[in-house]
Amino acid sequence: MTTGTxxxxxxxxxxxxxxxxxxxxYAELGLRDDEYDRIRQILGRRPTAAxxxxxxxxxxxxxxxxxxxxxxxxxxxxAPASDALLVGIGENAGVVDIGDGWAVTFKIESxxxxxxxxPYQGAAxxxxxxxxxxxxxxxxxxxxxxxxxxxxxDAADTRRVLPGVVAGVGGYGNCLxxxxxxxxxxxxxxxxxxxxxxxxxxxxxxxxxxMLAHASGVGNKVILFGARTGRDGIGGVSVLAxxxxxxxxxxxxxxxxxxxxxxxxxxxxxCCLELYDAGLVVGIQDLGGAGLSCATSELAxxxxxxxxxxxxxxxxxxxxxxxxxxxxxxxxxxMCAVVAPEHVAAFFAVCARWDVDARVIGEVTAVSPEEASxxxxxxxxxxxxxxxxxxxxxxxxxxxVYQRPFARPADQDALVADDPARLxxxxxxAEFRATLLALVASPNLCDKSWVTDQYDxxxxxxxxxxxxxxxxxxRVDEVSGLGVAVACDGNxxxxxxxxxxxxxxxLAEAYRNVASTxxxxxxITNCLNFGSPEDPGVMWQFERTVxxxxxxxxxxxxxxxxxxxxxxxxxxxxxxxxxxxxxVLGVLPDVRRRTPMGFGGADGAALLLLGRTRPExxxxxxxxxxxxxxxxxxxxxxLAAEAALAEVLVAASATGLLAAAHDLSDGGLAQVLxxxxxxxxxxxxxxxxxxxxxxxxLFAESxxxxxxxxxxxxxxxxADLCGSHGVPWTDLGTVQASSTDLVIDAVLAVxxxxxxxxxxxxxPALFEG
Amino acid sequence: MTARxxxxxxxxxxxxxxxxxxxxxxxxxxxxxxxxDADLHRVDAVVLPGGFSYGDYLRCGAIARFAPVMERxxxxxxxxxxxxxxxxxxQVLCESHLLPGALIRNAQRRFVCRDQWLRVDSVRTPWTSAxxxxxxxxxxxxxxxxxxxxxxxxxxxxxAEGRVVFRYLRGNPxxxxxxxxxxxxxxxxxxxxxxxxEHAVDPLTGPSADGLGMFTSVLSHLVGVA
Numbered sequence: 001m002t003t004g005t006x007x008x009x010x011x012x013x014x015x016x017x018x019x020x021x022x023x024x025x026y027a028e029l030g031l032r033d034d035e036y037d038r039i040r041q042i043l044g045r046r047p048t049a050a051x052x053x054x055x056x057x058x059x060x061x062x063x064x065x066x067x068x069x070x071x072x073x074x075x076x077x078x079a080p081a082s083d084a085l086l087v088g089i090g091e092n093a094g095v096v097d098i099g100d101g102w103a104v105t106f107k108i109e110s111x112x113x114x115x116x117x118x119p120y121q122g123a124a125x126x127x128x129x130x131x132x133x134x135x136x137x138x139x140x141x142x143x144x145x146x147x148x149x150x151x152x153x154d155a156a157d158t159r160r161v162l163p164g165v166v167a168g169v170g171g172y173g174n175c176l177x178x179x180x181x182x183x184x185x186x187x188x189x190x191x192x193x194x195x196x197x198x199x200x201x202x203x204x205x206x207x208x209x210x211m212l213a214h215a216s217g218v219g220n221k222v223i224l225f226g227a228r229t230g231r232d233g234i235g236g237v238s239v240l241a242x243x244x245x246x247x248x249x250x251x252x253x254x255x256x257x258x259x260x261x262x263x264x265x266x267x268x269x270x271c272c273l274e275l276y277d278a279g280l281v282v283g284i285q286d287l288g289g290a291g292l293s294c295a296t297s298e299l300a301x302x303x304x305x306x307x308x309x310x311x312x313x314x315x316x317x318x319x320x321x322x323x324x325x326x327x328x329x330x331x332x333x334x335m336c337a338v339v340a341p342e343h344v345a346a347f348f349a350v351c352a353r354w355d356v357d358a359r360v361i362g363e364v365t366a367v368s369p370e371e372a373s374x375x376x377x378x379x380x381x382x383x384x385x386x387x388x389x390x391x392x393x394x395x396x397x398x399x400x401v402y403q404r405p406f407a408r409p410a411d412q413d414a415l416v417a418d419d420p421a422r423l424x425x426x427x428x429x430a431e432f433r434a435t436l437l438a439l440v441a442s443p444n445l446c447d448k449s450w451v452t453d454q455y456d457x458x459x460x461x462x463x464x465x466x467x468x469x470x471x472x473x474x475r476v477d478e479v480s481g482l483g484v485a486v487a488c489d490g491n492x493x494x495x496x497x498x499x500x501x502x503x504x505x506x507l508a509e510a511y512r513n514v515a516s517t518x519x520x521x522x523x524i525t526n527c528l529n530f531g532s533p534e535d536p537g538v539m540w541q542f543e544r545t546v547x548x549x550x551x552x553x554x555x556x557x558x559x560x561x562x563x564x565x566x567x568x569x570x571x572x573x574x575x576x577x578x579x580x581x582x583x584v585l586g587v588l589p590d591v592r593r594r595t596p597m598g599f600g601g602a603d604g605a606a607l608l609l610l611g612r613t614r615p616e617x618x619x620x621x622x623x624x625x626x627x628x629x630x631x632x633x634x635x636x637x638x639l640a641a642e643a644a645l646a647e648v649l650v651a652a653s654a655t656g657l658l659a660a661a662h663d664l665s666d667g668g669l670a671q672v673l674x675x676x677x678x679x680x681x682x683x684x685x686x687x688x689x690x691x692x693x694x695x696x697x698l699f700a701e702s703x704x705x706x707x708x709x710x711x712x713x714x715x716x717x718x719a720d721l722c723g724s725h726g727v728p729w730t731d732l733g734t735v736q737a738s739s740t741d742l743v744i745d746a747v748l749a750v751x752x753x754x755x756x757x758x759x760x761x762x763x764p765a766l767f768e769g
Numbered sequence: 770m771t772a773r774x775x776x777x778x779x780x781x782x783x784x785x786x787x788x789x790x791x792x793x794x795x796x797x798x799x800x801x802x803x804x805x806d807a808d809l810h811r812v813d814a815v816v817l818p819g820g821f822s823y824g825d826y827l828r829c830g831a832i833a834r835f836a837p838v839m840e841r842x843x844x845x846x847x848x849x850x851x852x853x854x855x856x857x858x859x860q861v862l863c864e865s866h867l868l869p870g871a872l873i874r875n876a877q878r879r880f881v882c883r884d885q886w887l888r889v890d891s892v893r894t895p896w897t898s899a900x901x902x903x904x905x906x907x908x909x910x911x912x913x914x915x916x917x918x919x920x921x922x923x924x925x926x927x928x929a930e931g932r933v934v935f936r937y938l939r940g941n942p943x944x945x946x947x948x949x950x951x952x953x954x955x956x957x958x959x960x961x962x963x964x965x966x967e968h969a970v971d972p973l974t975g976p977s978a979d980g981l982g983m984f985t986s987v988l989s990h991l992v993g994v995a
Binding site (some may be wrong): 149261264266270354452454455457458460462463592605 | 780783786790818819823824882883911913965968970
């Protein structure tokens with residue numbers, strides 16, 4: 001060999017001690033001068049190349065939450081008292097007790113940057129990653145939801161990114177056997193060049209079988225199992241997820257996107273569940289961002305604190321990989337388990353049955369009190385030499401914490417002052433008709449089945465409701481009939497106008513969606529998608545959002561169980577709309593009681609609008625679609641009213657009063673009427689209250705509202721129920737199953753066929769072929 | 770004593786537990802069969818479920834055909850054992866030459882999941898005897914490679930011999946030749962179809978309970994025979 005690195009140049013701990021001044025590429029790995037200095041201080045020497053790799057990936061924004069940590073604390077500090085929370089923030093995912101011995105775990109994550117660079121693989125591995133988080137809690141994954149946001153629907157780049165992302169979500173999730181039961185599809189120019197690809201996974205487990213990521217028990221074996229380790233995704237978290245794209249950046253970063261193998265993940269799921277059932281696992285951690293660096297340091301610091309790992313034992317896809325590459329690899333479909341020595345043989349037998357590769361790569365070790373006080377001791381060897389000797393807690397949990405400056409953006413006042421009241425509104429019947437048809441055909445309000453029909457919503461045979469319903473509803477247990485509902489929502493425009501209120505509106509909408517199915521909301525997860533934390537205006541949006549969400553969760557009694565922060569969603573200097581996406585989990589004691597959204601089975605039913613309608617158009621779909629206007633204030637938030645409305649919807653479902661219910665949000669009442677008529681193909685005749693402004697009643701986006709259909713005999717009982725909870729209600733008309741029109745007296749009448757053509761034609765026209 | 774119906778699990782099978790649930794709801798006993806175990810464990814009929822056997826990175830069903838359990842399934846099917854292949858199971862039956870034709874990528878080049886109308890064109894199989902002739906069913910279809918193809922002579926023969934068991938109604942979801950959704954072998958005992966009857970056994974979790982008839986059909990066939 002004439003060039004390259006000779007064996008003697010291996011950067012061992014001994015060598016690092018003897019060559020303290022050797023220059024290191026820490027800046028290229030994304031570390032700042034002061035961060036590098038701190039690593040030297042912790043170790044009392046310069047880090048080895050392998051140690052530098054570990055610290056750089058684990059101290060990246062993506063893994064360490066260094067810019068968000070100081071704000072995220074509010075989720076814990078303001079958490080409402082809840083008996084239901086079995087595992088809270090900090091583990092792979094939160095776990096909620098839903099009764100009858102069952103528990104549910106759920107979490108949402110982002111895979112935004114990879115999905116822009118490589119739409120199919122980015123989206124696919126986003127699903128794969130969140131599924132392993134759920135699996136690592138001891139749960140069987142039972143459903144996924146995918147909130148997606150793209151640039152303008154007619155932009156050339158959206159045509160590149162969207163079909164790939166959708167095919168990736170479907171390709172991975174379908175092959176894994178996970179029903180896709182909900183999500184969002186939103187278009188806005190701010191997401192051009194920076195799509196948001198979030199994925200939420202729900203898992204079910206017995207409440208007494210929760211798995212945790214800790215390496216306990218000195219002498220226990222550390223087993224890496226699943227796919228082999230390759231060069232894909234190296235530095236994904238530090239290079240890709242923790243920096244902004246510049247104009248030239250994307251192609252150079254292409255190799256950083258991981259490649260998914262859903263079949264490998266499917267057998268890994270079945271293999272893990274069999275291992276859990278057999279009681280062979282002490283602790284377990286999935287390998288995702290930061291790969292082995294993350295799994296070993298987190299396992300060790302959560303357990304005894306001591307671990308030795310021999311990297312030569314890692315099963316490689318490419319034998320020429322260096323130690324640093326092995327530590328940083330983000331190869332998918334891998335898990336790391338801690339197993340008692342007497343169970344190793346049985347563990348390997350289960351893995352063999354599923355053709356899953358498993359290797360013992362290390363062992364849990366004892367630490368001295370002195371070592372424990374420094375953060376434990378993780379030792380990694382390579383070719384017989386020690387290349388890592390660090391306190392794992394300093395890698396996993398004691399990364400830098402920043403108080404980033406934040407300031408209300410200079411344009412915020414002007415934005416809020418620009419009220420949509422000045423915009424021209426429809427006045428004649430013809431104008432109302434044209435407005436309605438334009439809105440239902442708009443990319444944000446149109447039929448999304450071109451996307452969702454590419455996802456399997458039936459697999460596992462427990463899907464009681466799926467998109468376009470208010471929430472996904474999954475049967476948990478065939479014997480008791482217990483079910484859960486999950487919805488996720490966000491509205492970047494509302495958040496741009498007022499991030500505190502916008503976050504609460506996202507929470508309220510998902511909460512309302514869950515309650516509309518009859519489920520009682522119990523807990524939330526969130527994915528906070530923002531621009532660069534180095535921009536004080538973005539940091540202000542972030543701080544306001546977290547505070548709003550924490551206060552909202554406190555008011556509604558729904559604790560935050562976990563989530564994810566995605567920063568650096570900017571193209572050049574332009575940040576995306578601040579976009580918190582909130583996922584709410586609810587419980588249905590009897591899943592057969594679930595309330596559907598469509599009028600199909602509700603002939604003759606009386607329609608009641610619950611809640612208060614106000615002339616609120618700031619950030620509305622009407623202002624945006626018709627006038628390309630974004631300004632003013634978002635709808636008013638009234639969380640007490642939201643809670644009361646949810647009580648009514650849950651109680652009405654439990655007592656069988658509801659034939660259908662649909663929450664109101666984007667597009668207002670008009671949109672809900674169209675969706676409910678087309679779901680099951682039934683007409684309706686609506687009479688707005690005397691003196692009502694039809695424009696306000698049809699298109700305002702006031703929160704805290706739902707449309708319900710009740711049998712005529714039940715109308716009085718429904719009105720009483722609303723009255724007893726202080727929820728205002730308005731008679732709106734009736735469902736007419738035999739009618740082929742949606743009629744709004746004195747305003748408009750449109751045949752359902754015309755509505756369907758307008759509503760369903762948009763996405764195929766944009767993305768077909 | 771009820772019938773024992775085996776459900777094969779290949780690595781990558783997804784709808785095996787759903788098929789077992791459908792078998793139980795029909796009143797039969799569901800018996801799990803493992804791909805690597807060349808033993809049918811005295812079952813009276815076999816269901817090959819949906820999924821992506823071995824990942825289906827090659828041709829769908831191409832590897833599953835060589836699974837140890839399939840040797841037994843193929844020889845037992847030739848001896849008259851009723852076999853139902855659903856989606857991936859249909860693909861495996863075609864790859865195993867128990868059924869004619871092949872399934873190719875959907876005409877629209879995308880995975881499709883939707884509620885699909887079917888017509889039962891043959892009730893003379895052990896899997897469809899409970900239906901009325903020409904019955905219309907609403908059953909989920911979900912596949913990426915569900916386009917049924919065969920040469921013209923084969924298609925003509927299938928039609929002439931009454932071996933088209935199911936046909937798509939009100940829209941063909943994947944470009945299948947002559948709207949064919951399912952076919953059977955010469956004796957009618959081996960049936961394959963792309964739509965998923967096991968996802969239509971309870972209106973709670975499917976668009977209807979129209980699929981249950983396939984499982985009750987085989988049960989009455991088996992109990993009647995016994």
